[in-house]
Amino acid sequence: MKNNYMIILRYDGSRYDGWQKQGNTSNTIQARIESVLEKMTGEPVEIAGSGRTDAGVHAYAQVANFHIRENLDPGEIKRYLNEYLPQDIRVMSAEKAAPRFHSRLNAVSKKYVYVIDNAAVADPFRRKYAFHHPGRLDIEVMRAAAAYMTGEHDFRSFCSNKKMKKSTVRTIYGITIERKGEEIHIVVDGDGFLYNMVRIIAGTLIEAGEGTRQPAEISDILEHRDRAFAGPMAPPQGLFLMEVKY
Amino acid sequence: MKNNYMIILRYDGSRYDGWQKQGNTSNTIQARIESVLEKMTGEPVEIAGSGRTDAGVHAYAQVANFHIRENLDPGEIKRYLNEYLPQDIRVMSAEKAAPRFHSRLNAVSKKYVYVIDNAAVADPFRRKYAFHHPGRLDIEVMRAAAAYMTGEHDFRSFCSNKKMKKSTVRTIYGITIERKGEEIHIVVDGDGFLYNMVRIIAGTLIEAGEGTRQPAEISDILEHRDRAFAGPMAPPQGLFLMEVKY
Structure with missing residues (x-):
C-alpha cells in the first residue's frame, strides 16, 4: 500500500x-x-x-x-x-492524505479570481498578475450580467473545447465583483469549471462593463450552447486559482 | 531656450x-x-x-x-x-516644468518603503518585490531602534561609499513600521539619503527585530561614523522609492 x-x-x-x-x-x-x-x-x-x-x-x-x-x-x-x-x-x-483521496475527483468546489488593472497607465508591478484594461467599466452592469450566470446552467457557450463530450452543466455558487483601488476583482465560485470557462466569463463580463453587451443577453448566450455567442477569452495573466474545497 | x-x-x-x-x-x-x-x-x-x-x-x-x-x-x-x-x-x-526645475537639486524630501515578506514560505508573487525573511521579527523593538535614527544625524555609518567627501548629515523625518498581512513595511521619510542608506537602515532594523541588536546601540553606531558598525545591507528587491516632494 x-x-x-x-x-x-x-x-x-x-x-x-x-x-x-x-x-x-x-x-x-x-x-x-x-x-x-x-x-x-x-x-x-x-x-x-x-x-x-x-x-x-x-x-x-x-x-x-x-x-x-x-x-x-x-x-x-x-x-x-x-x-x-x-x-x-x-x-x-x-x-x-487518506489512501483514496484524489485532489480532482474529490473536489466539491473551486474559487477563482480574475484581476483587471483598470488604471489609465498599466501598473508595471501588476503586469504579470492582472489584465490591463484602461477603459471605463461599469461594475454595476457587470454584476447584473453575472447574476444571469449564477446557479446551475449548461455552460457549453463558455467552453473552449468544442468537442466536449461530457456534460457541460455546472453550478456557479456566486460571482462577486469588487473594486480594489484601481483594480477590479471578479471572484467566481463554482462546483467545477470547463476548459477556459472563467476566462470566457471574465471576457463576457468585461463586454457588459464596457456597455457593448446587455446583462439580459447572458441568458441567450447560455441557451445557444455555442462558444461563438459568448465574449472573448480574457488573457491568462489575470487569472488565479484561489481555493479548492473538499 | x-x-x-x-x-x-x-x-x-x-x-x-x-x-x-x-x-x-x-x-x-x-x-x-x-x-x-x-x-x-x-x-x-x-x-x-x-x-x-x-x-x-x-x-x-x-x-x-x-x-x-x-x-x-x-x-x-x-x-x-x-x-x-x-x-x-x-x-x-x-x-x-519651470525652466530651472531640477528633479534632484529641488527635491526637499523623499519617501522609501522597504518590504519584508515575513511568511514561513516565500510568496512566489512577492519574490521580486520583497525580501523574504521568515524568522520572528519583533516590530516593537524595530520601532524602538528606528526612533534612535529619526532626526538630524551624521549617517556616515549607514553609507556604502566609504570615500564620501561631502556631508553625510541627513534628517530623517520619520520611520514607520507596520505589519500588512504577512509582510512588514518599513517606511522611511527624510530630506535626503546616502548611497545604500535605506537598505543599511533596513538591515540594521531587521537585526533589532531579531533580537541580535539592542535599540540603544543605534546611538553608538551613529557616533562611530563607520560603516563597519551598522548592520548588513538588506537586498535590493525589497526597496521602493515611493515619493519625492518639492
Missing part, C-alpha cells in the same frame, strides 16, 4: 506552459514537481492536480496529491520540494 | 542595472528612457532623476526631468514613451 500525500501549491504561472505535463514540453508545473519528487524518492511519481491551469495562469492555492512507496514525513517533503523547486513554485503545506 | 519637462515614472527594477547610465551597460532605466526620447525628438537628451536607484530596486514614483528644443505636448511625450518603453517602465504623468 503506497502512501498518499496532499500538498497545497502557490505558483506564478508566467513562465510555464501550464499545469499539465504534455508530450513535447517539460516546462509545466506538474513536470517540475514530479521531477523533484522522483529525485527525492527514487521512484516514478505521478502528481494529480485539482485541475489544470493554462499557460500563464497562476495559483494561490492549488491542491495536488501523489502516492509514493516510502513513508516520509510531510514536513520533510515540503522542505525538500521548496529547496529544489524554482522560486516561482512554492509548497505552502504538505500532509498525509 | 529649451523646454523643460517633468515626468513621474514607475518601474520594476528587477532586470535593470539600476537607474544611472554607466560606462559599459545600456541596461539602465535612464538609458532606456533617453533612447526613446532621442528617437522621438531627434536630439541628444539627458534625463536627470531625483536620485539613483540601485540594480534591482523599484520605483513607485520616481521623478525625472529633461530639456528638449522642441515644444512638445506633455501628453504626447507620455503616450510616446509608454508606447516604446518596455512594459516594466511606465510614465505615470508628464508635464511642463
